[in-house]
Amino acid sequence: MATVRIPTPLRVLTGGEDQVQASGDTVKDVIEALEKNHPGMRERLLDDKGVRRFVNIYVGDEDIRFLDGLATPLKSTDEISIVPAIAGG
């Protein structure tokens, strides 16, 4: 299972958890697994064109835009980070 680090704005969907485990062979699979356990996650991350333009998803330190996008393959030891645009201070 991959580890998914959940940013503050999305923790409302994970009961406050800052990281969760999710299984899947690709990033898309993991997002679908997240949606199953944490409904609403898919909509917050994806639109009909793919990853929302104000969200970035990393596998390790690599932005999936520069890998294979949502089809980026995963290993069970991979860590996925979600970096949304935030404004505030």
Next chain:
Amino acid sequence: MSTSSPERGALQNKSALLVGVGGLGCPAALALVEAGVGRLVLCDDDRVEESNLHRQILFSEADVGHDKLVAAERALYRAGARPGSIELVHSRLLPENARALVRGVDVVLEGADNFATKFLCADACFLEQRSVVHGAAVRLCATVLCVAAIGAPCYRCLFEDLPTGASPNCAEAGVLGPVVGFAGALMADRALSVLLGDNSVYGALVSYDAKADRARELQLLARAHCALCSSERSIDRITYDRYTAPSCAA
């Protein structure tokens, strides 16, 4: 970034614009003054509120209800800013003043509380060829991104355009004081690096998670079709309609 005597001398001839003098701008301004930056331009139009005090470290209870910039100026002079080195712009960064404001300084620190200002600042800085340090913080997390005058990568390489619809960032407002303190200090650190000619900070995105007490730095890559800084760019001027998405004062 620590500053030696020669560096302090160099910084006396440098200038910085702070867009927003809130939780991020206050510690950043203080750090820049202490480092010896010669001229600071503060841009904000708010008044100090009691709810600001836990994180906006230039203000005290006596400042509540008063003009934020005047209170900040007073605090920075108390902290040792050189007389006449602080300039106040009693306005938000707006399409009509953005390019002139960023053009007038060596580096920009953007700590705005809304996306419209963030994208406006990013666009103005690229169009005027100014380096900019973007900062943001919500609850327990913060991000800091340092962008070169030539972009590549820039803020629009990271986030293409203003959020619309179901934004993941507006849900739970609130910020922990030490989180913005960390981010504001890091913004100043990156700005000092820029002013002293250290190019290694460009394109570095730092994400700080206070709950895990972990900061991670990612080196961004330029977006091939970036509307701002790629060879296919479409943004070549500032227009109002580009910055009309709802604000999110998280």
